[in-house]
Amino acid sequence: MMATVSLISDDTASAEVLAVFNDIRATRGTDFINNFWRALANDPALLAATWDRLKHVMGSGTLDPLVKEMIYVAVSAANGCEYCVHSHTAAARAKGMTPEQYGELLSVIGIAMQTNGLVNALQVPIDPEFKKD
Amino acid sequence: MMATVSLISDDTASAEVLAVFNDIRATRGTDFINNFWRALANDPALLAATWDRLKHVMGSGTLDPLVKEMIYVAVSAANGCEYCVHSHTAAARAKGMTPEQYGELLSVIGIAMQTNGLVNALQVPIDPEFKKD
Amino acid sequence: MMATVSLISDDTASAEVLAVFNDIRATRGTDFINNFWRALANDPALLAATWDRLKHVMGSGTLDPLVKEMIYVAVSAANGCEYCVHSHTAAARAKGMTPEQYGELLSVIGIAMQTNGLVNALQVPIDPEFKKD
Amino acid sequence: MMATVSLISDDTASAEVLAVFNDIRATRGTDFINNFWRALANDPALLAATWDRLKHVMGSGTLDPLVKEMIYVAVSAANGCEYCVHSHTAAARAKGMTPEQYGELLSVIGIAMQTNGLVNALQVPIDPEFKKD
Amino acid sequence: MMATVSLISDDTASAEVLAVFNDIRATRGTDFINNFWRALANDPALLAATWDRLKHVMGSGTLDPLVKEMIYVAVSAANGCEYCVHSHTAAARAKGMTPEQYGELLSVIGIAMQTNGLVNALQVPIDPEFKKD
Amino acid sequence: MMATVSLISDDTASAEVLAVFNDIRATRGTDFINNFWRALANDPALLAATWDRLKHVMGSGTLDPLVKEMIYVAVSAANGCEYCVHSHTAAARAKGMTPEQYGELLSVIGIAMQTNGLVNALQVPIDPEFKKD
Incomplete structure (x- = not known):
């Protein structure tokens, strides 16, 4: 590359x-x-x-820095950004991500991708119950 | 819809x-x-x-269920899945996501999208230092 | 809209x-x-x-027109194009897609999205066995 | 990689x-x-x-296994998943995909991507005629 | 919405x-x-x-503000972001985009989406001639 | 590759x-x-x-050929198409893109990706003011 x-x-x-x-x-x-x-x-x-x-x-805030790195990995995997996946997976490990946590992160990415595809194919109408209030 | x-x-x-x-x-x-x-x-x-x-x-595991919902929202936003964004944002709120946490989730999604685009445009070569071991 | x-x-x-x-x-x-x-x-x-x-x-060729419509739906779902999903799902039905075939189309889209996400997150190296010859 | x-x-x-x-x-x-x-x-x-x-x-169902592999390739190309494209193109060939069929698969992927982009740019309103019944 | x-x-x-x-x-x-x-x-x-x-x-720079808006529309169409497409198409028009220019913008988006899909499906190796120097 | x-x-x-x-x-x-x-x-x-x-x-039209190449790069970066990014960045340079213009192109891609993600996460309703007339 x-x-x-x-x-x-x-x-x-x-x-x-x-x-x-x-x-x-x-x-x-x-x-x-x-x-x-x-x-x-x-x-x-x-x-x-x-x-x-x-x-x-x-940096520091209300979300744990490790959680932020895992969210970053998830966005990068969805976008297929190889470098970003590598750099933020490495960062998540440096911040303490365990193999068990990584396995769960992968599992959530997998099921989210799957249902994103199903919803986009089915064009499911949004439930009024999801309203913010 | x-x-x-x-x-x-x-x-x-x-x-x-x-x-x-x-x-x-x-x-x-x-x-x-x-x-x-x-x-x-x-x-x-x-x-x-x-x-x-x-x-x-x-379900329960090593990651907090709220964290899983936020990861789900992140993937769904990257994929532009409207229904999924709505349903999992509602789920995250039901599991206690505060406005401050939501603001940070949005901020991470925003910076991840931005750097995904920059990296994809620049075709940055992967650093050997990111190796898993 | x-x-x-x-x-x-x-x-x-x-x-x-x-x-x-x-x-x-x-x-x-x-x-x-x-x-x-x-x-x-x-x-x-x-x-x-x-x-x-x-x-x-x-039009006509070596692939069945219904198969072409299902491939079109799959690409459109992956890209989140609502209009395209609707128009080509309607076209596939007009060309005879049965509920069973539609269920299988959705299932393939779902598993493909899921493994796309997992592969992108894991950055799996390509097996030399996949070579074309 | x-x-x-x-x-x-x-x-x-x-x-x-x-x-x-x-x-x-x-x-x-x-x-x-x-x-x-x-x-x-x-x-x-x-x-x-x-x-x-x-x-x-x-596995076996109402859709031909080769058709399923071609749908898998289409989703993977739309998502830019290199590994998935390689593995399922190889699988499609192993299941008998001819060069002519592959050329048609590529052509459908190409026109679908093109119209997905045009529709997303034009924000075409969905025709009521596409309704399922 | x-x-x-x-x-x-x-x-x-x-x-x-x-x-x-x-x-x-x-x-x-x-x-x-x-x-x-x-x-x-x-x-x-x-x-x-x-x-x-x-x-x-x-804001002002070396690229014309209208050109920037058209680039913004192109990214937003590729990502399927409806709101972004609408807001930046409106902004491009406010900055003087003519129907002819819009037609060319759409045409470039269409051919780019098409060849992106073909290249991702074919996994074309990068020519060394594209090197920056 | x-x-x-x-x-x-x-x-x-x-x-x-x-x-x-x-x-x-x-x-x-x-x-x-x-x-x-x-x-x-x-x-x-x-x-x-x-x-x-x-x-x-x-080819020639109302948009400058260099502008068309930059739009092509933007779509390709959003889609994560490595080859396309390389070939059209090289083409843009061959048509005279300066480092300053390239920096602005990257900056627009970055902010567009960022706001695409934010809008998709927030599901912002389209303003009636964006209507074409």
Whole structure:
């Protein structure tokens, strides 16, 4: 697999890009910068905006960070995004996902995909009981 | 919205279908049978197989049932399945999802969709560091 | 549901559009022109090109026309295209699809969606045995 | 391409997993177990449930097994699932799909994708004539 | 169609939400606030972040604002997002999209969907000539 | 990555296929035939129909050819079609897409994907103001 752009190494990064790379390192407590950020770095403004948003959303809140990673994996699997599946499955494991939890995540993805297909094929009308109030 | 099939009422349901409807009622502690099952009931074997699987997967395990519902919503939003989004958002609320948790669920779906699109456009090569071991 | 364009009635159709409408009628043996063609008719060249291709592909060949309609429904369900699901499910029924065949079509769509999701989540490497020769 | 999990070989499989592998072998009349099942085998219950369902759905019924495989390929292509496309195209060929049939399958997938996109862009309202009765 | 949340009117909006609404009004030169923002307003932080990003991306740059709206329509049609198709088709028209341009946009969406499906079904290997340099 | 079919070289191409290959060469002003056409060439009629349509749509009209390529990339990224993303990103560059334009294209894809996901999750009702007239 090859990217549509060059991956920006630390050596070729501008000061603006390096500042984002260093915030990624500080936030995650690791020197490792994965390829997504090195590809995005071709457009420093897009890199900064994407990292700022991801850092904010995936950080602490009312949902457990592991739960957020599993939701991320689910969206990425539905969209067939290989890289995203790999990076967020790895992140979920780094945050403690057990094999049992992973098996359940896969099972929910599987049944959701299945019923999504059935509902789209059957065009089921929405029950008024689902109303928000 | 109209379905591609008739919705099977209790009055027109076969004994096989009624048995599934009654298990849905007993499992959920409500008399309400939503339209998805009434549409699927046109094929009693498909109804039974789908309900058995969904009941098993969404039941208790190592992941919280609310977390499973949120994962289900995420997959359904990525697939653009309107009915599924409505039914599982309602289910998540019934299981205690707060507005704050819902806002975070939406935020994760949003950033995941965004980076899925960026990664697919950039064709980012998978880092060897994501390897499972 | 409202379209993004006006639907072109026979009264407002140009001669070029009417010629396509009449070929649709002659090919299908009915006076009915469904909304898809009336929407496309805002761009007569796109209307003609789309109808020519669809007429050619869905006509007789080595695959049974009913099989082609079921494949069309499957793609449309996977893509969540409501109108396409409705129009091609109706077409499949007009070509003789029985309730048993429809139940099996739905079952295949369901299991395919499910394993698509699982495979995308697991990133299963392709077996060399699948090679074409 | 690497999986997110280890592929379970016969040597490392539990008795529960081996029982499923052997049923796959007996059902298909071959010793070959493709990687999808070896990946799923990390969760023996998910492996068993998925195989049981797939075996049931793809087995004999009112639709020809080859037709079912072609529908499976169509869903998998719409979802962009590489592995699924490869495995079910190989299965369709093993069940006798000719080059002419494959060309027609591809043509239907192509026109369906095209009109799905046009309909989604035009938001065509559903004709009341498509009603099921 | 009903939303999963209440739509926030100006009367019930917090000061934080009203500030975003007013920036939307000022930026667009109209009093009209469309439902997307009124739905998002249930989570004021998500509303603000989404509007800030959209305002920045869709504003002036090297690509014509009309071109950006057409790209937005294309993504939304591929994803089957009805609301997004409607809102951005309306926005494209407001920015001067002619019927001829719209017909060409639809034609590109159609051929792209078609070849996406063919390529996904054929699993075409990427030519080394596509390399970025 | 391997295709599901053999790639047809000039040496093994029929006269019908060679005629299409030569029209591709003449139209593009290059000897290079990319793999998509060599894969499609297994079905000469599908090859000819697809090339005729693509040549017509992507040729000159009211939209700039570069704009058409960027729309093509956007659809392909939303659908996760790797080959299509690569081939049309290369085509856009060949037609003069600058890094700044590419960064804006990526930014629009990103925000569109994000709001598609949010809208699908929120099920926002369509504003009557979006009506075409």
